[in-house]
Amino acid sequence: xxxxxxxxxxxxxxxxxxxxxxxxxxxxxTKHGYALTKDIETFSGVSLGPGTLYGAITRLEERGLIxxxxxxxxxxxxxxxxxxxxxxxxAVREMRVLADEGAARLARGDTSATTRPRRVxxxxx
Amino acid sequence: xxxxxxxxxxxxxxxxSWRARYGEGLSALVEDTYRDGAMTRRHRRTLIVAGLKExxxxxxxxxxxxxxxxxxxxxxQLVLSGWVLFMVAGAVFAKFSEHFATAMPLAHxxxxxxxxxxxxxxxxLGMLVVSLSALMVLxxxxxxxxxxxxxxxxxxxxxSGVALGVAAAxxxxxxxxxxxxxxxxxxxxxxxxxxxxxxxxxxxxLALVIGLSSAxxxxxxxxxxxxxxxxxxxxxxxxxxxxxxxxxxxxxWWVNEALHAPHFLVNGxxxxxxxxxxxxxxxxxxxxxxxxxxxxxxVVGVARVIEGLRGEHDILVP
Numbered sequence: 001x002x003x004x005x006x007x008x009x010x011x012x013x014x015x016x017x018x019x020x021x022x023x024x025x026x027x028x029x030t031k032h033g034y035a036l037t038k039d040i041e042t043f044s045g046v047s048l049g050p051g052t053l054y055g056a057i058t059r060l061e062e063r064g065l066i067x068x069x070x071x072x073x074x075x076x077x078x079x080x081x082x083x084x085x086x087x088x089x090x091a092v093r094e095m096r097v098l099a100d101e102g103a104a105r106l107a108r109g110d111t112s113a114t115t116r117p118r119r120v121x122x123x124x125x
Numbered sequence: 126x127x128x129x130x131x132x133x134x135x136x137x138x139x140x141x142s143w144r145a146r147y148g149e150g151l152s153a154l155v156e157d158t159y160r161d162g163a164m165t166r167r168h169r170r171t172l173i174v175a176g177l178k179e180x181x182x183x184x185x186x187x188x189x190x191x192x193x194x195x196x197x198x199x200x201x202q203l204v205l206s207g208w209v210l211f212m213v214a215g216a217v218f219a220k221f222s223e224h225f226a227t228a229m230p231l232a233h234x235x236x237x238x239x240x241x242x243x244x245x246x247x248x249x250l251g252m253l254v255v256s257l258s259a260l261m262v263l264x265x266x267x268x269x270x271x272x273x274x275x276x277x278x279x280x281x282x283x284x285s286g287v288a289l290g291v292a293a294a295x296x297x298x299x300x301x302x303x304x305x306x307x308x309x310x311x312x313x314x315x316x317x318x319x320x321x322x323x324x325x326x327x328x329x330x331l332a333l334v335i336g337l338s339s340a341x342x343x344x345x346x347x348x349x350x351x352x353x354x355x356x357x358x359x360x361x362x363x364x365x366x367x368x369x370x371x372x373x374x375x376x377x378w379w380v381n382e383a384l385h386a387p388h389f390l391v392n393g394x395x396x397x398x399x400x401x402x403x404x405x406x407x408x409x410x411x412x413x414x415x416x417x418x419x420x421x422x423x424v425v426g427v428a429r430v431i432e433g434l435r436g437e438h439d440i441l442v443p
Contacts, residue, residue, distance in 0.1 A: 032153070034153070037154070049171045050151060054154070055175045057147070057150075074150070076149065076150030
């Protein structure tokens with residue numbers, strides 16, 4: 001389950017995808033499930049349920065974007081791999097292009113395009 | 126927090142292989158998250174849904190397999206599963222439609238014959254294609270044995286061998302018994318023989334199911350090359366096309382019979398049951414339903430195969 005606390009941010013969709021959130025969290029270091037949910041909640045305001053988190057972890061590990069690291073207890077920590085960093089880098093670039101475009105249009109006060117970007121954004125989400 | 130027993134029950138919604146790999150980590154996460162209170166009903170529900178999704182992924186019903194090769198393998202297996210249903214449905218249809226031409230007025234016989242022939246010959250072609258595909262995989266199995274892989278595939282092989290042997294023996298006994306009976310006795314006029322036919326049919330269906338499950342289990346141990354997977358996957362697409370032809374053929378035959386020889390449908394194998402009084406005999410409804418289910422599996426399988434052949438997926442979308 002994904003609880004979104006920011007309705008404006010959720011319009012962009014991609015930045016709230018569990019995969020992107022997990023990779024972003026792991027970019028600063030190895031974390032286990034509970035640490036991941038807390039970190040993600042702190043930096044994005046998104047609360048990932050255990051089922052959603054582990055579903056995303058499964059896919060990311062299968063695709064070689066994250067990898068388990070040795071653990072001394074039942075908590076399984078994960079680390080981002082080099083492929084994971086590359087994938088996150090690409091996702092961040094894509095989001096930046098969209099964010100820059102949105103900011104530029106808002107700054108221009110281009111009212112003629114107010115209905116069109118919403119369609120594009122919803123399509124991306 | 127939720128009791129461990131309760132969480133164990135929730136965890137059972139996930140496939141066994143998933144539980145072995147991620148169960149401990151998820152269990153620790155749930156313990157940490159609900160240390161001070163019970164798990165919310167909403168989180169419990171999402172865990173169950175996530176478990177079912179994992180099961181669907183493992184079975185190939187949902188996209189998201191780890192690699193394109195895995196998608197090709199799962200897709201081909203789904204099509205094969207669909208074909209097994211067609212084999213059972215085809216046998217039921219063949220028995221039901223015996224001597225249909227004699228009941229059909231001569232003027233309307235050509236379409237009924239054409240659709241029946243389409244079903245028969247497409248079915249035969251499908252069996253040939255499946256047999257050739259199995260022959261293609263045999264060298265891989267031999268290589269697997271040579272490298273000491275016998276132990277991993279021993280149980281499914283023996284299981285399917287025994288099931289097939291029992292089914293073959295029962296069919297042989299049925300065939301030998303049939304020779305000493307009259308046409309009336311063979312067609313529901315002699316109860317012990319009817320019971321023997323039913324047992325033999327059940328044994329054959331069971332052997333097919335066990336054989337399929339063994340084939341899937343064994344294929345997981347074999348290392349298929351991309352080229353072989355591509356060939357098998359294209360064959361699977363062709364096989365699904367044949368399923369479409371068979372379904373269209375059966376429906377055309379059925380409509381033709383209903384329009385021009387409805388008494389054949391009423392007096393066929395499905396007659397005698399309380400709810401058979403029209404052109405929808407239960408036997409034929411059952412066979413067609415099996416075919417539709419098989420076709421459904423085939424279509425899902427083809428979707429997985431196409432994903433695998435294209436090799437496209439959004440790497441970050443779970």
